[in-house]
Amino acid sequence: MSTVLSHLEDGVLTLTLNRPEALNALNLAMIEDLRAATARAEHDEAVGAVVLRGGEHFMAGGDLKWFHSQLALPPAERQALFEQTIAAVHATTLQVRRMGKPVVASVSGAAAGFGLSLMLACDLAVAAxxxxxxxxxxxxxxSPDGGxxxxxxxxxxxxxxxxxxxxxxxxxAAQAKEWGLINRVVPAxxxxxxxxxxxxxxxxxPRQALARTKALLQASSGNSLPEQLFAEQGNFAACSVHPDFAEGLGAFLEKRKPAFGQK
Incomplete structure (x- = not known):
């Protein structure tokens, strides 16, 4: 059985971490399943947004039993193994950030270690x-990983x-919200x-506009103000020739809900 379950409905892809017996601790199978699931989400045009959830617990970090089993390896071999493993973990972080779709973390129970890192990589977070x-x-x-x-x-x-x-x-959750790590706290x-x-x-x-907005927000920390202003003007102009712009204006003037994504 996959350690990451996928369900697509109404343009929303829900990815559910599926090792409940281990509080969704990250093992080698889940590393690969998460990488594959987020890669598919990135390129699937039917996906407009992603929810990343874990059921009773979001993720209790790495699988410490697997970590312990690697102590028998010689130090050089162990170091190489963990470097390769964390590189594979980081593929998911990069895909969550890179994909032109908003990703919502839906968090209950434990969010520890990479679970917290993964939540931070998401664009929005709702916590129980x-x-x-x-x-x-x-x-x-x-030391930490996952970004x-x-x-x-x-x-x-x-x-x-x-x-x-x-x-x-x-x-x-109340403290996490106060610190700005999550957006909303709701009853479980x-x-x-x-x-x-x-x-x-x-x-x-408007999916193309939201994708551009996500990319602009991410670029802002590495750009000077003139660089960011230049990026904003280019993206604004590109949005202006997309059908969603005309639809949004028409809906506003006609006092109706916009139907973005129409051909």
Whole structure:
């Protein structure tokens, strides 16, 4: 059975992590299944938005039993193995960021280690009120992966990022929202419905404009203001010749809901 389940409906691709017996801890099979699922989502024109969820728990980090089994390897061999493994993990991070579709993390229970990194890679995050978070790597003598050290300082500032990464303390959904790591906190019983509602709204939007907006937001941290302004003007102009622009204007003037994506 796949460790990542896929379901496409109304332009929303829901990817469900599927190792509930291990709190969705990341193992080699899930690394490959996540990479493959996000690659398909990136290139599937039927997909307008993605929901990434985990059921009772989002993801409790890496599979520590597998980590422990690798201690028997000679150090040089172990180092090479882990470098190759983390490179494969990072393919998912890059695909989530690169794809021209909004990705919504739907988080309940544990989001630890790479689970937190994966949530940070998503564009939006909705968390249940029972969700809890920890970067946790320091507790087993590891440094973070999955882009956590890139996302955290940009989300919460350098000092808060250092606190989260160096101490590895657990914090709850209310704290995560206050720090700007998630967008919304909802009752656990409403998480699935609220996440799907948000994703359907995104999937029904002007997909090419949202893809350009996502790319602009990501480019902003590496651009000077003149560079970003130039990128904005080029993307704005490109949007102006897309049918969604005429549809959006017409819907506004006619006081109706726009039907984006029509030929």
């Amino acid at each position: 009120d029972n969700a809890y978070f920890t970067l946790a790597y320091c507790h087993i003598g590891l 956590a050290t890139w996302f955290l300082p940009r989300a919460v500032g350098a000092k808060r990022a250092a606190e989260i990464a160096l101490l590895g303390d657990r914090f709850d 019983a409403e998480l699935e419905a609220e996440s799907a509602k948000l994703a359907r709204r995104l999937a029904a939007g």
